[in-house]
Amino acid sequence: MAGKNVFYAQSGGVTAVINASACGVIEAARKNRKFGKVLAGRNGIIGALREELVDTSLETKQAIRGLRYTPSGAFGSCRYKLQSALEAPAEYERLIAVFKAHDIGYFFYNGGGDSQDTANKVAAYSQAVGYPITCIGIPKTVDNDLPYTDCCPGFGSVAKYVAVSTREAGLDVASMAESSTKVFVLEVMGRHAGWIAAAAGLAKDHPQAPPHIILFPEIAFDKQVFLDKVKATVKKVGFCVIVASEGAQYADGSFVADAGLKDAFGHTQLGGVAPSLVDMIKLEHGFKCHWSVADYLQRAARHIASATDVAQAYAVGEAAVEFAAAGKNAVMPIIVRGKGKKYTWSIGEVALSKVANVEKKMPRGYITRDGFGITPRGRDYLAPLIAGEDYPPYKDGLPDYVRMTNQLVQRKLPRFAVE
């Protein structure tokens, strides 16, 4: 007889490899008779509250295998944070009611710090109300800001995308600079931490290679120092490639992106850090500039995913099932880096209570003293995370990503309103 069902949900901003974690969960659970069906939340935790549960047992083996190479959230994700059970008891009651109604004994929550906090609260609440749910967190975030784990699944692939794009765009600017564009700015994600921007530094394969300037949220932006560095770089190298975190900010905490642009109606516009920097450079130096904003392209770019990242994303999904099978609760699998010179990794674990709402900052020692680049230590940390290619299959020139049929299980409860 199969055991209790599993509820799996994706949470927050999606990544190129979050579905690889889903693949790990579903494939491992299908193999283990301790588990019943894996029910996935349609649009994450909202799906549990609304009793919209995708029955993944109706998907073929091939479709589930395809999750490994399909980016973004196959069952839908959401930005929805449960309050504490004290503030919002109705939501917790509802969750438990849905879990009971569908014989769910396991909750695997695939997300960042907020989600781990939620999983931890659900574990405690379910215990308190006498319907204990085994809650396992599965780490995911392009921001690489979860503590304890050496890195976060999702980060390695966005890092690879940014490093590859920087190298490629850098070659473009280099070949045009004599008579045309002299400055190129690439804006990347990272509102609070510069991990993603730092990855661009991996593209630098000789002292004059791009990127020449990286702007981190951790380093206060000094306009004049920046403009001087741009000028000096163009003079020395002939051109200048800049990679800027969207969260680049002045010493007072105001964002560089908020350049004070106003539209025809006088409304202030958040223009993006790239165009803001370009405006400054044009005004001061008159250089011809180009700029790019990678936005979702960077975190959805499964076509250039890191093989290391894909393997780790799969492994943490698989480990969640193994942890649950072993009777563990309120924990999260983490990536542990081996001590040797050659990069190795294994799966470890940490209590959810320790992870919840703690942000891992980038060590200052990863950033060069001038604040514009990464140090050898930073490079040593980052380089293995982008190693290896893991191409999806193609059909007619395009990645042949899978699409779930996403059939919902029959409702058993009255409706519940979720804003």
Add this chain to the structure above:
Amino acid sequence: MAGKNVFYAQSGGVTAVINASACGVIEAARKNRKFGKVLAGRNGIIGALREELVDTSLETKQAIRGLRYTPSGAFGSCRYKLQSALEAPAEYERLIAVFKAHDIGYFFYNGGGDSQDTANKVAAYSQAVGYPITCIGIPKTVDNDLPYTDCCPGFGSVAKYVAVSTREAGLDVASMAESSTKVFVLEVMGRHAGWIAAAAGLAKDHPQAPPHIILFPEIAFDKQVFLDKVKATVKKVGFCVIVASEGAQYADGSFVADAGLKDAFGHTQLGGVAPSLVDMIKLEHGFKCHWSVADYLQRAARHIASATDVAQAYAVGEAAVEFAAAGKNAVMPIIVRGKGKKYTWSIGEVALSKVANVEKKMPRGYITRDGFGITPRGRDYLAPLIAGEDYPPYKDGLPDYVRMTNQLVQRKLPRFAVE
């Protein structure tokens, strides 16, 4: 005894595969004793005027092979248009002087319409002054706007990048739309023609799949019709993915990108079409939006190049040498599409005089009647051009692109000032 030397130059905006054409030229010329050395212009035609000639015979066979998978212009390109010989005789005299001094009998010019015009003028001028140079054009442009050739080397790869990125970002938005971003705008190149934006349409694999709206420069932008379509799409599909040509424009020819934004000093800013559209959508509908500007990333993205495009880029380079060997002059190799249902292509030729300064527009029949998508005819034209993957080699997680040593041949002439 080896024949006369070849002068090869890259011109205008570079592409992911222009070096594949260079590879075709150099490999073919090395095999044929009719040709001496291939000398490449450092920064394109400027290199000829300045007598800065890269001696490609000093590069290893492996390095030259590596050009096939290395994006952008390995010898440097330029935006520099020669005037007519009547307006600027000094430049033509100089070119011929440099060609004479370095025993150059062949000029292969790798560029767009302007460059083919220049190559044609050089052919005529050299004839007139009694030092006839064999001039062969080699087509290149991401804009796909050269006439006679079925497509332009460089376009297939940018098309593939845009189609892949649209599919990937579309999956991202789809998975977040329930509680977060509802609209995503991707801005792509194409100031005068919508070929690149059209390629995004290849990502649409079912009627509700992204992209939902493509904005072409060929179709007058009607703000209200656009905003209504966005709203209807969000209502029907749950989200809306828009791919916009940078050249999207109103009926009066003014660019959508010129949204009338002003900076802190009151200067008007050209903000990019993506942020301009997002401003409109937010103001009218209040949807949460994200946007991306691909810019150089799209045309430098050799990591996701079209195998068809790479093969064609190589073939037109090789054909230029074969044409010259066969005694042809003032012609350009073109891609000829086979008549059958299955896509085939071969190399044809056209006189430079016919190509020069003629722009190929996208047929109206490739665009749907509502102006927001591509028709089956458009799809039939575009689909084969992105077919096949041709991955570069990787080292440490990054494409291992080659770098030329770019050693210049000894000068023989006095300096010549080029602005």
